[in-house]
Amino acid sequence: MTMGSWGFYAHKMINRAAVFTLPADMASFYKQHIDYISDHAVDPDKKRYADPEEAHKHFIDLDRYGESPLDSLPERWTNAIRRYPEDTLKANGTVPWQIYSSYWNLVDAFKSKNSLRILKTSTALGHYIADAHSPLHTTQNYNGGLSDQEGIHAFWESRLPELYAKGYSFFVGGAQYIDKPLQRAWQIVGHTYSLVDSVLLIEAQLNRKFAQNRKYVFERRNKLIIRTYSKTYSKAYHKALNGMVEKQMRASVILIGSFWYTAWVDAGQPNLQQLSGTAFIPDSSAHPLHTQSRPTGVSGGAPHQRLHHYAPKPYKKPFRLYSHGTMLWDDHRHAFHPDNYPHPLSARHEPGYSFS
Ligand SMILES: [Zn+2]
Secondary structure, three states, X not given: OOOOOOOHHHHHHHHHHHHOOOOHHHHHHHHHOHHHHHHOXXXXXXXXXXXXXXXXXXXXXXXXXXXXXXXXXXXXXXXXXXXXXXXXXXXXXXXXXXXXXXXXHHHHHHHHOEHHHHHHHHHHHHHHHHHHOOHHHOOOOOOXXXXXXXXXXXXXXXXXXHHHHHHXXXXXXXXXXXXXXXXXXXXXXXXXXXXXXXXXXXXXHHHHHOOHXXXXXXXXXXXXXXXXXXXXXXHHHHHHOOOHHXXXXXXXXXHHHHHHHHHHHHXXXXXXXXXXXXXXXXXXXXOHHHHHEEEEEEOOOOHHHOOEEEEEOOOOOOOOOEEOOEEOOOOOOOOOOHHHOOOOOOOOOOOOOOOO
């Protein structure tokens, strides 16, 4: 099943903080482009609108593989597809293998000495590593639907960071070389998975103590009224989680820095002061609607300044997105068309609640 991921806010914050873990030889290049690395941190989520092959890269439902999934799942993709049909593996999510493949993409990007490639692959790798640290990215009960806790996905990874991450510390020390990147990716999801029970049980306990009208509030966002978890309820959940969100964000930061560093070392430590394409033109994915569109024509201007015209491409495959504890739309009931929404991740009121 597909799912959202750390909100825009958390992803951007995590990628940005990871830059500060890098050794001097890498730091000046990454700091020079820190806005790109932060602003594009959610590109892989946007890509899911246009690319059906994207969604499975963001999660792995480990509980679909029995009692001890890490024992039954082969570490390597080539062995995994011998044991399970490829479409089953993809349906259950592929994030650890994706981290490994993005790491190799980054090694190649460093070898190419092309700054835009390095930035794009670093940014995407950061996204997948952060997703692998979010507990509800490792379970089929990814949004609490199996335990009557719908909305918990974005509650944990968007609402809480947006309310509290400003107070977190992202001083996590320097990036470390990772000997076995694939094994490390599996360790990450294994640990993240061990947190799933707490994420769900703590919220379930809290839910029993709160009346519904204290649990939820209605907020106006982008001209729409959405239902979200109240600050009182959020505070109580955050407190009961005992630092878990901060720990997972911090772990994401150091791991992202370490994977970037490892890829750079494994590419032979290229000099990042001497790259081609440093003055790159920002790519079209800077605009959220462009990622779900395909170019239909090219206007005039110098070749390097050509503007693409985009026509919205309605999304065909079912998928889900969440924002602030509210389901943006239900893939079984609502067809998504980008024309209808100013921003693909903008909140949309829940069916059944109308305030206009
Ligand atoms: Zn994601």
